Amino acid sequence: MNQDSDHQKAPAASLRAEGITCVRGERCLYEGLCFEAEPGAVLRLAGPNGAGKTTLMRIVAGLLTPTEGKIFWGGRDTKELGGDFRADLLYIGHLNGVKEELTCLENLRTNATLFGREASREACLDALKQVGLRGFEEEPVRFLSQGQHRRASLSRLYLSEDIPLWILDEPFTALDVKGVASLCRLIERHAASGGITLMTTHQESGLSTPGYRELDVSDFSPARRRARTNPEVTHA
Numbered sequence: 620m621n622q623d624s625d626h627q628k629a630p631a632a633s634l635r636a637e638g639i640t641c642v643r644g645e646r647c648l649y650e651g652l653c654f655e656a657e658p659g660a661v662l663r664l665a666g667p668n669g670a671g672k673t674t675l676m677r678i679v680a681g682l683l684t685p686t687e688g689k690i691f692w693g694g695r696d697t698k699e700l701g702g703d704f705r706a707d708l709l710y711i712g713h714l715n716g717v718k719e720e721l722t723c724l725e726n727l728r729t730n731a732t733l734f735g736r737e738a739s740r741e742a743c744l745d746a747l748k749q750v751g752l753r754g755f756e757e758e759p760v761r762f763l764s765q766g767q768h769r770r771a772s773l774s775r776l777y778l779s780e781d782i783p784l785w786i787l788d789e790p791f792t793a794l795d796v797k798g799v800a801s802l803c804r805l806i807e808r809h810a811a812s813g814g815i816t817l818m819t820t821h822q823e824s825g826l827s828t829p830g831y832r833e834l835d836v837s838d839f840s841p842a843r844r845r846a847r848t849n850p851e852v853t854h855a
């Protein structure tokens with residue numbers, strides 16, 4: 620656990636997507652997509668490139684409005700919850716979200732401040748140690764390798780174990796074997812304490828937690844739906 624114990628863990632809530640339809644450009648990615656994730660769930664979004672996994676994570680995080688459908692947190696519409704929902708989630712996109720010109724330590728502290736959270740120097744140093752970046756704390760992020768960039772971004776998780784919902788887009792990309800293993804352990808620990816992780820990855824991670832399951836978003840594509848309702852249609 621991180622040593623910054625000031626943060627109270629928010630009460631566990633469940634996450635539910637109901638009837639999500641999303642049209643991007645000319646294309647309908649999915650229709651009537653639904654899922655429910657209870658406390659302790661690790662839900663991996665699966666599907667081929669372009670199926671709409673990132674899009675769905677952005678919809679859940681409130682960064683994108685679906686064509687139809689709603690997201691519920693603890694049974695309440697996240698649009699109505701607004702800031703109360705945003706305070707309960709941490710979103711790490713595949714673009715890393717770190718400022719190149721800032722050092723690893725400055726990135727962590729600035730990020731915490733942006734989200735209205737306290738993060739002592741000691742807690743930040745500990746988080747950097749957890750991701751193997753001890754010794755790089757004063758290094759501007761632009762001098763780091765791709766995998767170290769990823770680690771700098773993921774170090775935020777170690778300061779966010781009390782945040783109940785993690786949304787992680789391709790968190791394992793560029794990580795070495797040890798980095799993948801320690802991220803798996805962290806996600807498993809988050810789940811064991813009632814947190815929910817919504818994530819996507821194209822690589823097998825070896826995540827092992829009772830709440831792990833997968834949702835293939837392409838199962839909700841219009842072509843698949845048509846094939847289900849009319850079994851004569853065998854291909855998209």
Ligand SMILES: Nc1ncnc2c1ncn2[C@@H]1O[C@H](COP(=O)(O)OP(=O)(O)OP(=O)(O)O)[C@@H](O)[C@H]1O
Nearest residue numbers: 643644646648666667668669670671672673674675
């Ligand atoms: N801003 C946008 N405007 C229009 N279409 C977009 C936009 N962003 C993404 N798309 C389209 O939406 C579709 C889904 O993209 P998305 O990034 O969600 O897929 P993905 O399943 O995460 O793919 P990958 O596995 O390659 O990361 C793609 O066809 C993409 O071209």
